[in-house]
Amino acid sequence: MGDLIKLLRAGLPAEAVLTDPDVIRVYAKDMASFCDAGTAAAVVLPRTVEHVQHVMRTATALRVPVVPQGARTGLSGAANATDGCVLLSLVKMDRIIEINPVDRIAVVEPGVVNAVLSRAVAAQGLYYPPDPSSWEQCTIGGNIGTASGGLCCVKYGVTAEYVLGLDVVLADGRLLTTGRRTAKGVAGYDLTRLFVGSEGSLGVVVRAVLALKPAPPEQLALAAEFPSVAAACEAVCEIMARGHAPSLLELMDRTSVQAVNALGNMGLPESTAALLLAAFDTPDPAADLAAVAELCTAAGATEVVPADSAAESDLLLQARRMTLPALEALRSATMIDDVCVPRSALAAMLDGTAAIAAKHGLLIGVCAHAGDGNTHPVVCFDPADADESRRARESFDEIMALGLELGGTITGEHGVGVLKKDWLARELGPVALELQRSLKQVFDPLGLLNPGKLF
Template sequence: MSDLTDRLLRGLPGAAVVVDPEVTAAYRHDMAGFCEAGEPAVLVFPETVEQVQHVLRTATELRVPVVPQGARTGLSGGANAVDDCIVLSMVKMNRILELDPVNRIAVVQPGVVNAELSRAAAEYGLAYPPDPSSWESCTIGGNIGTGAGGLCCVKYGVTSEYVLGLDVVLADGRLLTTGRRTAKGVAGYDLTRLLVGSEGTLGVVVQAVLALRPAPAPQLALAAEFPSTDAACAAVCEVMAKGFTPSLMELMDATVVRAVNEMAQMGLPASTRALLLVAFDGKDPAAELAAVGELCRAAGASEVVPAEDRAESELLLQARRLSLPALDRLGTTMIDDVAVPRSRLAEMLRGVAGIAARQGLVIGVVCHAGDGNTHPTVVFDAADPDESARARQSFDEIMTLGLELGGTITGEHGVGLLKREWLARELGPVGLDLQRRVKEVFDPLGILNPGKTL
């Protein structure tokens, strides 16, 4: 280890190289449960591209694994350390380098926090739409690594649709520039899209060119209470089939509604088996809400409450924002991230309810209903080995269910360590073989975030 740190210090300031085990221990893992984390040899905080290149060259020469990290808000173990690795924290490369309202782009370093970019863009009447729930703390580099989504994906799409170009340091220290700054461009293979969602296994992002959009108008929301998740999912299908494009469409099952009620006294009736939240930010959101409200009633909604202004909308949406904190109060939580076709959302929710009953566990489901991305959250007592085992079994059964319904094992959280074995099942042998070959091209020694995804 002394040789490694000595070599790193040749190209990094002393304060950027940390070996104190009490400090490095805090950087061993992200927020995922059921994922192992190793003991890093050293933690580094580069501030320039050249320093990142030095770290990667050193790692290649000494054959030392490197685990890139952002804010460690991930939920799949993708940022977890492996034994004797270099943990490469990118949080100090946190500058917005350029914000161009004419070309509607931002050029940022990976440590920029999502919310900070959003606020900076807002000063120009622009917006960076991807909005993960951890947007106040997660970094753009981490968002790119996982291909993050958010509440607004149903209308505005996910991270991959906003990354125009990247500067990436490869395993051997070379600097690769991909993509473009123009609105259009189809020259060569799309390496930018390949790198988005690669979870630090192909290279280390040191700069990103991001597309911005005109800031949307304030949204208006409604809350619709349903006697069953089937009825709520039927309403979701009707909204989409009729051609509406809401800016947000979120669904909470009875378990989540009950947890939120207990935590925040929201006053939702105990008979509510599903709560659907729909918002619009177009030219006439009130008219769109009225039409969607009628669709909800026709699908069986027992109550439809439209907001009259932005303040009321925020109050309605507060229930959704409290979902995970409310479940966290019930015990240790394990969050899944399975996306299915919208048309099969009701089957997914019924299946999860069956798994919960069979395993004797609390499993609450909140989902981005507009794009079929569900977040079943298993609640259990981590101190109880039997309950922990049943929680893990429930997680696996949920993954199986999602694949059987034509879905995917992750809509926005990434594969990391948590879902590595499931990736092979989803891709199949040919897809897995090709992905491993791509990995070998970028990282022939296998030092970049080893053990993750593949």
């Protein structure tokens, strides 16, 4: 360890290498429960590409593992330390290098916070759509690492669709440039997409070229109350089948609604079995909302309340963004699942999750990006209670199994990390798993980058 710290400091500013045990413990984990974390040798906070290259060259020379990190808001343990590793935190590389309204691109470093970028491009009449619930804290590098989504995905898609090019420091310190700045480009294999969602296991992203869109009109939202989850999901299916393009289509179950009211006194209808939030940013959002309101009523909605203004719409969306912290406030720990199913299977997914909660005697609240079938069952439990912790883990696994049975995937936007790596093997199958491990070997032959994650 002494050689490692000495060599790191030889090419880095003194303040960039942290070895205080208390500081190292702070950086050791992301926000996932049930994910082990080791004891790192050091935390490194680079500010330049050359700093990152020095870290990777040092790590390769000494055969030391490196765990790249963003803001550690992840929910799968992908940023957790392994014993003896260097925790490579990219949060100090936080420059917006360029915003180009003609080419509609932004060039950024990985430590740029999602909300900071969104506001910066909005000031120039542009829009960066991916908006994870943690957008005020999470970084673009972390979003790229886990292929993050957000509330707007139903219309605008996920992070992968906005990453045009990357600069990546490889395990041996070489700098790789992938992709392009142009609107089109098909030269060679799409290495850019390969890195998106790779959770820092293939290289360290140090710069990204991101696609932007023109700023849309202000959106208007509505809230629809339903007497059952099945009725709400029927409305979702009708909305999509009729060709509507909402900018947001979110669902909250009764447990989530009650939790949000308890935390934020939001005044949501606690008697509802499911609350559906829909929004449009079209030229005539009121007309679109009226059409959706009719579909909700036909599906069995007991009340449909459209917002009169953008401010009222923002309040509804604020309630949805509060769901996770509200559920976390109910118990001292949560496990947040991230199962995505076909929209047609959404009702079966939610009803099945409710049955799993009843079977295990647990509180499980569900919020969902209903428009794309991405559900977030949140298992609430007391980690000091061994039996309750066991039941929480079993229910979490049963929810993932249910998702696969319904033709879905174990993760729509949170990634695999430590939490779901056993399930990744089940979803991929032996042939795909072998090929993915082979790709890892090509980019990281010594297995130094984020070991123990994914596979």
